[in-house]
Amino acid sequence: xxxxxxxxxxxxxxxxxxxxxxxxxxxxxxxxxxxxxxxxxxxxxxxxxxxxxxxxxxxxxxxxxxxxxxxxxxxxxxxxxxxxxxxxxxxxxxxxxxxxxxxxxxxxxxxxxxxxxxxxxxxxxxxxxxxxxxxxxxxxxxxxxxxxxxxxxxxxxxxxxxxxxxxxxxxxxxxxxxxxxxxxxxxxxxxxxxxxxxxxxxxxxxxxxxxxxxxxxxxxxxxxxxxxxxxxxxxxxxxxxxxxxxxxxxxxxxxxxxxxxxxxxxxxxxxxxxxxxxxxxxxxxxxxxxxxxxxxxxxxxxxxxxxxxxxxxxxxxxxxxxxxxxxxxxxxxxxxxxxxxxxxxxxxxxxxxxxxxxxxxxxxxxxxxxxxxxxxxxxxxxxxxxxxxxxxxxxxxxxxxxxxxxxxxxxxxxxxxxxxxxx
Ligand SMILES: C[S@@+](CC[C@H](N)C(=O)[O-])C[C@H]1O[C@@H](n2cnc3c(N)ncnc32)[C@H](O)[C@@H]1O
Numbered sequence: 001x002x003x004x005x006x007x008x009x010x011x012x013x014x015x016x017x018x019x020x021x022x023x024x025x026x027x028x029x030x031x032x033x034x035x036x037x038x039x040x041x042x043x044x045x046x047x048x049x050x051x052x053x054x055x056x057x058x059x060x061x062x063x064x065x066x067x068x069x070x071x072x073x074x075x076x077x078x079x080x081x082x083x084x085x086x087x088x089x090x091x092x093x094x095x096x097x098x099x100x101x102x103x104x105x106x107x108x109x110x111x112x113x114x115x116x117x118x119x120x121x122x123x124x125x126x127x128x129x130x131x132x133x134x135x136x137x138x139x140x141x142x143x144x145x146x147x148x149x150x151x152x153x154x155x156x157x158x159x160x161x162x163x164x165x166x167x168x169x170x171x172x173x174x175x176x177x178x179x180x181x182x183x184x185x186x187x188x189x190x191x192x193x194x195x196x197x198x199x200x201x202x203x204x205x206x207x208x209x210x211x212x213x214x215x216x217x218x219x220x221x222x223x224x225x226x227x228x229x230x231x232x233x234x235x236x237x238x239x240x241x242x243x244x245x246x247x248x249x250x251x252x253x254x255x256x257x258x259x260x261x262x263x264x265x266x267x268x269x270x271x272x273x274x275x276x277x278x279x280x281x282x283x284x285x286x287x288x289x290x291x292x293x294x295x296x297x298x299x300x301x302x303x304x305x306x307x308x309x310x311x312x313x314x315x316x317x318x319x320x321x322x323x324x325x326x327x328x329x330x331x332x333x334x335x336x337x338x339x340x341x342x343x344x345x346x347x348x349x350x351x352x353x354x355x356x357x358x359x360x361x362x363x364x365x366x367x368x369x370x371x372x373x374x375x376x377x378x379x380x381x382x383x384x385x386x387x388x389x390x391x392x393x394x395x396x397x398x399x400x401x402x403x404x405x406x407x408x409x410x411x412x413x414x415x416x417x418x419x420x421x422x423x
Contacts, residue, residue, distance in 0.1 A: 173301025
């Protein structure tokens, strides 16, 4: 075995010991916490990975890679069951403690028939476990010994039409964390391991202008439980990425990024107040645009993206947005939000949305034609049905299409609207 491989094994062993001690995340017994995210949401996966149509002629195979204490097994497993999609769900993680918790919670939640594998992702072999249509890799790439090696291994497990959803830490938004990690290691000496108590003592003593205190993503510091605190400051192998790092890693791994999500966070014009630069931003390729959006904001502490084997280019959603049979599928908003917006045609409405780990407020004002579209959303209408409805209310074709486009742009940008196509 080469020195690199030995070193990789040593890192993986330390990460494994860490997650055996601190299975992540600490979740309440019972159902999953919250509404999930765009990488474990079926409507988002169908849209971004499968261009709107899930594989239907065989079971859909899904791998939750580095599944931790089971949040995605529960959410995605329950969604696949509810959609009555034939499927096979596999969970893999280094930590047997995490796998035990995941299995117990998933079974209690009614998600059965999951295969649980304990071991490194880098040892998974398509000959033994087959290929997958979707792999979720949430918060894992930050801790593996060599991200390119892991991505290459996982891309080798994908079917030709499959894809992967990755959450990686964002370098800029984690400003302040890494000096604290290094300080705790130095304080613990070469043989010692930093402890939760040491971390709390150290953090309590930081001056008010330390970045850890100023970074808004870390404002929850005083309330962190031991597991969350350990994950943030004691992880033995932790790195964060910028957009272009991730694109380069994917390329080595035989993957191409299809979309960073939610789209609005990665549309640089939205974050650049000087309109004189907008044309230049629009002229850039998608990765540079996403990179510019990250630099403009300076605060993204996670990146979520979908990627697929390099040969498969991303579909042009604007084309399928014009297909009459395409459905508009809303996500993560209560139905009354749509009726509230619809009733307030012409006036600004504020909607609180949770994404990127933060709550942000979307302020929208929709014209009467657009408000009609919004009112239809809970029924997951086809584009054809929306157009018909608008025609009946006196809007011509151009007005109808423009209304659909604007509603689409507003909600898709914040990850709350996806497209699905009839199989
Ligand atoms: C931060 S946790 C994320 C857990 C879960 N994906 C979630 O979002 O709730 C990282 C997980 O990745 C697992 N992990 C890290 N490196 C791994 C590797 N090389 N192979 C398998 N699992 C790994 C850890 O054991 C841990 O459960």
